[in-house]
Amino acid sequence: MRRPLIAGNWKMNLGLGDSVRLAEALRTGLGSVPDRDVAIFPGFVSVAAVARAVDGSPIKTGGQDCASELDGAFTGAVSATMLKSTSASMVILGHSERRHVFGEGDAVHAKKLQRALDAGLLPILCVGETQAERDSGATSAVVLRQLQAFLDAVPTLAFPKLTLAYEPVWAIGTGRTASVEQAAEVHALLRRAFRERAGAVAEDARILYGGSVKSSNIAALMAAPDIDGALVGGASLQADEFLRIIHFQRN
Numbered sequence: 001m002r003r004p005l006i007a008g009n010w011k012m013n014l015g016l017g018d019s020v021r022l023a024e025a026l027r028t029g030l031g032s033v034p035d036r037d038v039a040i041f042p043g044f045v046s047v048a049a050v051a052r053a054v055d056g057s058p059i060k061t062g063g064q065d066c067a068s069e070l071d072g073a074f075t076g077a078v079s080a081t082m083l084k085s086t087s088a089s090m091v092i093l094g095h096s097e098r099r100h101v102f103g104e105g106d107a108v109h110a111k112k113l114q115r116a117l118d119a120g121l122l123p124i125l126c127v128g129e130t131q132a133e134r135d136s137g138a139t140s141a142v143v144l145r146q147l148q149a150f151l152d153a154v155p156t157l158a159f160p161k162l163t164l165a166y167e168p169v170w171a172i173g174t175g176r177t178a179s180v181e182q183a184a185e186v187h188a189l190l191r192r193a194f195r196e197r198a199g200a201v202a203e204d205a206r207i208l209y210g211g212s213v214k215s216s217n218i219a220a221l222m223a224a225p226d227i228d229g230a231l232v233g234g235a236s237l238q239a240d241e242f243l244r245i246i247h248f249q250r251n
């Protein structure tokens, strides 16, 4: 049985004070969660303070991205080792906003993955198709290409460290959640592809769903056999709503 991971991606929201207050509210409201993992991903400027605010609690902290280069003259970029130095333990890579807003492709994300693992960060690797790709029947080809690019970048020894996330681009921030059937189909496809490369390791790998997850739809999504958690955007910015998602009741 895979242990669910509920992750909150705060994106480019909340300053330092609000980030720490949200982290403290989550810490206070969390209580005991013996059967699930929780992680939050604040903006870079708040990662260190948020990591301190949740230190000693079950909540893990991570960055929303990291640089593809080790260090040097890359103004504005944050390296994996810099992120790790803040006590962050995780990083989101390949998010659709990095792919489609910032124009970063598979190759740069493959390098970021190597940097993240070298720095000792546990990555969440995002894949997902656009509406146009879904409409043209390209969903499988797109998500498999994105997954292979990540897997080709690392030795098989690193496979147990990987968490995958399926985030259909058309469901992000739109209020349009993928149906449970649509999500389950892609999750099963990703697990099959990962199994072909990783064997039994794929059975323990968590595959999160992301895209308009709320407290009202989390339980239905989590009932699908290959959905092992959620990567939550907008609904993770409100402590009460995110806590309801974390504490979802199994159907």
Ligand code: 13P
Pocket: 009, 095, 167, 171, 172, 173, 174, 175, 210, 211, 212, 213, 231, 232, 233, 234, 235
């Ligand atoms: P929303 O939950 O706001 O749709 O965002 C999903 C997401 O992109 C999480 O990484």
